[in-house]
């Protein structure tokens with residue numbers, strides 16, 4: 001094993017260098033403070049590995065994404081979302097019998113407890129569905145107090161199946177509540193995605209048929225969002241889980257982290273940006289100039305990534321799927337035209353080139369969601385449904401490995417040794 005040397009205060013400290021299965025290297029500083037009294041400072045954790053993991057590999061320089069050793073392109077071409085979920089959670093692709101048992105179990109848990117359905121009534125109509133999703137997932141812990149022990153394998157398994165089954169129902173009810181429509185009960189004869197579409201768009205007064213083009217498109221989008229190693233929400237799930245909080249609590253925290261516009265909330269922001277450009281009659285160039293300006297806080301939403309300094313491979317797949325789906329549905333999209341124009345301008349612009357800013361997963365996803373009739377405030381809940389198996393896999397892996405409670409340190413920069421003045425003298 002190679003070692004790095006740290007020369008500090010006249011001493012030389014040897015630090016082990018570890019190497020991952022794809023050749024990534026890291027300096028292990030686990031014993032640094034014990035040996036030197038020093039800590040490392042890394043705002044935003046841009047250089048910090050928080051764990052070793054065998055779930056997802058990303059090479060951001062080359063635009064590569066693998067789950068459990070399979071490329072995202074091959075998973076998107078060959079698997080369903082539930083197969084990919086199984087792969088992430090269990091570590092291997094299911095055989096036919098395993099997939100059938102997994103699917104049956106999940107479809108068997110799609111219904112919510114009637115009292116949980118009533119919870120939605122207490123929410124304001126304009127509540128964002130992400131807030132509703134996080135609240136309801138947290139509330140699941142109140143309905144299943146007997147299966148919250150993170151160290152009990154059977155309890156964990158049932159919580160995993162409940163979560164995968166119920167999050168689409170919760171998300172659809174959040175939407176139904178926002179538009180004042182009756183909640184539908186799940187139809188377990190439908191596929192996982194077909195059932196989600198039924199819960200979102202069916203109503204008791206009319207027949208509803210799942211459109212296979214839409215069903216396939218959503219399944220693909222869920223696959224593309226299924227995991228992304230130690231991003232903000234996955235790290236949140238791990239951090240909360242590290243205190244041995246139950247799975248529902250950790251996932252609810254992950255949903256909140258995902259909601260932010262620099263993370264999953266960007267998909268809604270992209271479509272709002274494209275809509276505003278269309279409404280205000282701006283040219284692509286005017287908006288790109290705005291995103292570059294230091295005097296304007298606008299960013300080109302859907303561009304840039306902490307890890308990808310090249311094309312996000314998910315963006316390539318979504319862009320192609322967007323054109324396919326629009327053609328199959330016979331839809332012309334002004335928003336797609338604007339997105340293509342912005343992408344072309346940004347990829348040639350020195351500002352974006354210098355900073356390695358490329359389209360990310362969120363850049364085209366809003367256009368495809370819009371084309372298949374998904375309301376804007378449901379884009380990020382769709383992301384959450386897709387990311388759920390990843391969060392679960394990260395939470396499980398953390399519990400399988402030796403782990404400490406997550407607890408970063410800091411460098412204190414405040415006042416020192418102050419004396420309290422009597423209140424009359426302050």
Ligand code: CMC
Nearest residue numbers: 262263264266291299300301302303304305306355360361
């Ligand atoms: N538009 C304009 N400028 C940008 C953008 C953008 N989209 N992204 C980064 N920059 C600039 C930023 O101003 C900074 O410039 P300077 O060095 O002159 O100060 C430089 O590029 C580096 O940016 P950063 O914020 O330090 O980079 P980061 O790695 O911390 O942030 C990011 C990554 C995704 C938060 C950021 O690129 C961003 O805000 N993008 C827009 C939001 C977005 O699309 N988020 C979705 C991410 S992918 C899906 C997901 O994770 O959920």
